[in-house]
Amino acid sequence: MSQHTHTPAHAHTHAHGDVTGFNREYFDEHAHKVEEEHPEARQVGLNSVNAMRAAYPTPFDAQRTEVLDFACGTGLVSQALRPHVKQILGVDISPASVEIYNKQAADNGFSDMHAVCAELKGEPHELDGAQFDLITCCAAYHHFPSIDATTRVLSSLLKPGGTLLVVDLAAVGANTELVPPTHQHVVPHTHGLTEDAMRVAFEGAGLTGFEMGEAHRTMTARFGETHWFLARGVKPVQNL
Numbered sequence: 001m002s003q004h005t006h007t008p009a010h011a012h013t014h015a016h017g018d019v020t021g022f023n024r025e026y027f028d029e030h031a032h033k034v035e036e037e038h039p040e041a042r043q044v045g046l047n048s049v050n051a052m053r054a055a056y057p058t059p060f061d062a063q064r065t066e067v068l069d070f071a072c073g074t075g076l077v078s079q080a081l082r083p084h085v086k087q088i089l090g091v092d093i094s095p096a097s098v099e100i101y102n103k104q105a106a107d108n109g110f111s112d113m114h115a116v117c118a119e120l121k122g123e124p125h126e127l128d129g130a131q132f133d134l135i136t137c138c139a140a141y142h143h144f145p146s147i148d149a150t151t152r153v154l155s156s157l158l159k160p161g162g163t164l165l166v167v168d169l170a171a172v173g174a175n176t177e178l179v180p181p182t183h184q185h186v187v188p189h190t191h192g193l194t195e196d197a198m199r200v201a202f203e204g205a206g207l208t209g210f211e212m213g214e215a216h217r218t219m220t221a222r223f224g225e226t227h228w229f230l231a232r233g234v235k236p237v238q239n240l
């Protein structure tokens with residue numbers, strides 16, 4: 001008889017290393033209880049949007065700004081963004097999250113926000129060729145298998161002169177694990193993200209004006225005090 005090591009349940013449905021598949025499954029299962037499991041999640045979204053607006057007010061124009069809220073989840077960040085921008089398209093890989101996003105928008109009469117379920121690859125004509133003034137991505141970069149590849153996709157969806165703003169978990173030490181073992185199959189970046197890694201991703205995607213600083217520190221029920229960074233990059237107006 002062959003020897004078996006313990007195989008987690010999620011390994012039966014996905015090839016080893018299918019982080020995106022594990023994420024879809026995890027967030028589909030947890031979408032309806034996100035605010036129960038993370039009572040601070042709505043406040044984290046609000047704090048993140050406030051940090052973006054304080055550091056970079058120019059991209060926020062209620063008459064003009066068209067936003068892509070990437071990895072939008074159930075819409076907590078989009079709901080905080082909407083008073084400050086014209087229109088928001090949310091994109092997420094989790095159908096259950098997108099359903100809740102659109103239900104909350106409809107129930108509240110928020111006609112300026114809508115989400116679609118898609119796994120973006122950076123191919124031409126994704127999202128019907130739409131391009132955005134502002135792309136936001138909150139609390140999701142630590143879930144992406146390649147932040148370099150994802151940042152290239154997001155850069156391709158910015159209008160010339162458009163801005164990418166990312167809020168995520170700041171690395172607090174090379175050996176400090178921020179994520180418990182139970183969640184590591186959905187989090188490739190268990191130490192958070194460093195400024196160097198973010199700079200490489202943004203500059204590799206052709207973005208200029210890279211800056212990174214502290215967004216906020218917010219206590220979370222599960223992980224204690226969490227340091228969130230804000231990173232900014234701008235799509236050049238002309239590729240020289």
Ligand SMILES: C[S@@+](CC[C@H](N)C(=O)[O-])C[C@H]1O[C@@H](n2cnc3c(N)ncnc32)[C@H](O)[C@@H]1O
Pocket residue numbers: 020023024027041045070071072073074075076077091092093094097118119120137138139140143144
């Ligand atoms: C912790 S939640 C954050 C949701 C939302 N941005 C917020 O701050 O409330 C992370 C989200 O990333 C999404 N996600 C993970 N990998 C993704 C990918 N490759 N493409 C799009 N969304 C992804 C998950 O489905 C989940 O909704």
